Amino acid sequence: MWSISYLTLIIYQFSILSILPLYFSKITITKKLILKISLLIVMPSVVLFAFLGVYAMGYAILVVIFLVYQQTKRWRNIVHVLFMIVLVVMADHISSLVVYQVSNGTEAIISSPLVQLIVSICILFILVLVYKRLFHYFAGGYVFEQYIIPTMIPLLFMTIAFMYSDIVSMDASSFVKSVQHNLFFFVIYLMLFIIIIGFFVYLAIKNIHIKQKEMKLEDFKSYVASLEELNRDMRKFKHDYMNILTSMRHFIDSKNYSELEVYFYRHILQTEENEQAHEMAFSMLNCLHIASLKGLLTTKLIQAHACHVPMHVEVVEDIDRIALDEIQLNRMCGILLDNALEASKNTTEPWIRLAFIRMDGVVLIACINTFSSNQSHELKVHEIFKEGFSTKGEERGLGLFILRQMVDASPKLRLNTKINGNLFIQELFIDEEGV
Amino acid sequence: MKVIICEDNVIQLDHIKKTIENYAMMEGNGIEVVLTTSDPNEVIAYEQADCYFLDIDLNHEMTGLMLGDMIRKRDPLCNIIFVTTHAEMTYLTFMYKIAALDFIIKDHTGMLQQKVLATLKVAYEKYLQIGQQQAPSQIQIRANGYTRNIAIQDIYFFAASPTLHKIILHLENEHIEFYGRLKDFKEIHASMYQCHKSFIVNRQNIEFVDHKERVVYFKNGETCFASARLIKGLK
Numbered sequence A: 001m002w003s004i005s006y007l008t009l010i011i012y013q014f015s016i017l018s019i020l021p022l023y024f025s026k027i028t029i030t031k032k033l034i035l036k037i038s039l040l041i042v043m044p045s046v047v048l049f050a051f052l053g054v055y056a057m058g059y060a061i062l063v064v065i066f067l068v069y070q071q072t073k074r075w076r077n078i079v080h081v082l083f084m085i086v087l088v089v090m091a092d093h094i095s096s097l098v099v100y101q102v103s104n105g106t107e108a109i110i111s112s113p114l115v116q117l118i119v120s121i122c123i124l125f126i127l128v129l130v131y132k133r134l135f136h137y138f139a140g141g142y143v144f145e146q147y148i149i150p151t152m153i154p155l156l157f158m159t160i161a162f163m164y165s166d167i168v169s170m171d172a173s174s175f176v177k178s179v180q181h182n183l184f185f186f187v188i189y190l191m192l193f194i195i196i197i198g199f200f201v202y203l204a205i206k207n208i209h210i211k212q213k214e215m216k217l218e219d220f221k222s223y224v225a226s227l228e229e230l231n232r233d234m235r236k237f238k239h240d241y242m243n244i245l246t247s248m249r250h251f252i253d254s255k256n257y258s259e260l261e262v263y264f265y266r267h268i269l270q271t272e273e274n275e276q277a278h279e280m281a282f283s284m285l286n287c288l289h290i291a292s293l294k295g296l297l298t299t300k301l302i303q304a305h306a307c308h309v310p311m312h313v314e315v316v317e318d319i320d321r322i323a324l325d326e327i328q329l330n331r332m333c334g335i336l337l338d339n340a341l342e343a344s345k346n347t348t349e350p351w352i353r354l355a356f357i358r359m360d361g362v363v364l365i366a367c368i369n370t371f372s373s374n375q376s377h378e379l380k381v382h383e384i385f386k387e388g389f390s391t392k393g394e395e396r397g398l399g400l401f402i403l404r405q406m407v408d409a410s411p412k413l414r415l416n417t418k419i420n421g422n423l424f425i426q427e428l429f430i431d432e433e434g435v
Numbered sequence B: 001m002k003v004i005i006c007e008d009n010v011i012q013l014d015h016i017k018k019t020i021e022n023y024a025m026m027e028g029n030g031i032e033v034v035l036t037t038s039d040p041n042e043v044i045a046y047e048q049a050d051c052y053f054l055d056i057d058l059n060h061e062m063t064g065l066m067l068g069d070m071i072r073k074r075d076p077l078c079n080i081i082f083v084t085t086h087a088e089m090t091y092l093t094f095m096y097k098i099a100a101l102d103f104i105i106k107d108h109t110g111m112l113q114q115k116v117l118a119t120l121k122v123a124y125e126k127y128l129q130i131g132q133q134q135a136p137s138q139i140q141i142r143a144n145g146y147t148r149n150i151a152i153q154d155i156y157f158f159a160a161s162p163t164l165h166k167i168i169l170h171l172e173n174e175h176i177e178f179y180g181r182l183k184d185f186k187e188i189h190a191s192m193y194q195c196h197k198s199f200i201v202n203r204q205n206i207e208f209v210d211h212k213e214r215v216v217y218f219k220n221g222e223t224c225f226a227s228a229r230l231i232k233g234l235k
Helices: A005-026 A031-072 A076-102 A115-137 A142-168 A174-252 A257-289 A292-306 A326-344 A398-409 B012-029 B041-045 B064-074 B091-098 B108-129
Strands: A311-315 A350-359 A363-368 A415-419 A423-431 B002-006 B032-037 B051-055 B080-082 B102-105 B138-143 B147-150 B155-160 B167-172 B176-179 B192-196 B199-202 B206-210 B215-217 B223-225
Touching: A005 A031, A005 A076, A005 A115, A031 A076, A031 A142, A076 A115, A076 A142, A076 A174, A076 B064, A142 A174, A174 A257, A174 A292, A174 A326, A257 A292, A257 B176, A292 A311, A292 A326, A311 B051, A326 A350, A326 A363, A326 A398, A326 A423, A363 B091, A423 B080, B002 B012, B002 B041, B012 B102, B012 B108, B032 B041, B032 B223, B041 B064, B051 B064, B051 B108, B064 B080, B064 B091, B080 B108, B080 B206, B138 B176, B147 B176, B155 B215, B192 B223, B199 B215
Parallel strands: A311 A350, B002 B032, B002 B051, B051 B080, B080 B102
Antiparallel strands: A350 A363, A363 A423, A415 A423, A415 B176, B138 B147, B155 B167, B155 B199, B167 B176, B192 B199, B206 B215, B215 B223
């Protein structure tokens, strides 16, 4: 009772089910992979189909999901798999209806699977294109990855279960009618699904914006606080000045110049240098006119100060805008500095130098720090960006990996990294707009 | 080698000038101070020199940074050395923006002379090198705000960015990212070989090739992939 064309239809269905998700997951399709697919998915599914009917789909789905996740380790690709199944089923239904309409109700043509196959491929192609567009539209940021995908996967599973339960309970005697019926429900269901997901995305983004605003405010607060402290220091210094002068008077009166010299160099010059270094660090921020970034840098300056790591920030020319989303910019600077501080903290000669430099059509953020080079193993640049790399053991060091990802995702950003002896040098170039 | 000194403190200006002139007289190697001034406009008006000693704080509406930037734009090869009291704070800016040769901190008068001479010698050596022919096996990487000459033997591999027109050049212990198309680098040298859609490797720095797993291992422990078709070219 199984005609050849019917078999091709089934093989086609399973193959398309496995190939499409692979395409979306950006897995390069090699000969080996095709062999794997046909041996692991297509052939067993076809055999299972003979015994179990549509339930064989369950097997195919699980194996494809496993394969995709194993190859890419990204949850979003599972969503692709599940969506593809929904689309394939929909294309199938629509093609049935189209063929039926065209053939004016004679059911003879419907049972010719080849015609249906071609129509179904065309429709699937259109659906996939629409899906690709929609997905790109929604899945812009990492918000999507973190919040939406996990909620989507179970929902999609339920959708598919629902669809197949519908298909299984389909009445063979009134085929066209039930196809119509099913399709109607699927479309409604899918619309609802998209609306709900859209709403979710909207809420999640809003939530994140609020959180980031709070962080910005927090940074700014700490900047103000440190300015106040500086002000206090200044007042104290002014007050001390008189004392210092009177103490010097003592040496001068007694004409004890050699001791005066010692006193001057050891005590007075010392305090002034400290004072100046502290003051300079903050005054450099005056040329930076991005309030939230200023706040972040202040926080980091204070943090570095607390860890006894001298940190210099250079902003020689006015920088009033950097052509990058402020939140992203702060995040990147935060990663650069956190990493620098972490690496430099425990060295014999800790320091961090950060510079914002405006050049032709580009703003350069350069960050240099010392780190303790391990004698037994010389650190290499390519090891640093590996996910989870850290000199401090596991579960850390996500920062630089994220930084690399952010740079890769934007055409405006370039990141150079260099290790030179015990210096770690990162140069982040941000193109100005219109370049 | 022509030297220009621009410094607003006349005593220090004179001090640096004498230091350099004494050295030049003793060595007799053609180093010559052609202009000493405290007015940056005079420096710009003067046609050209090979080595500049500039004060950062010139007491003029034009700062040393602006002056250095102008000189650098006019002559990408000259040596620019900054003399300053507070270089500590803006070291990187001068390095990146002007590619300054060095900084001389004039706070410690005793050290000044020594430091000026040491830097002068470095500048002179660089000046001599410019005259000689450049090594032919070099490529130049250019991007906004970034130019870099790299010797072929330092290149490990080029990797294309997955979606955008960016390339990351991998050196032994450095990654440089710039805009470009990978195929433009296929022909730069005989030892370059494209072993994958998104990788061009330098044969000189390959440690070994795993033909079974199709992975290329480099001397610094880094790896990249090779495609089934193209790996055949890597023996």
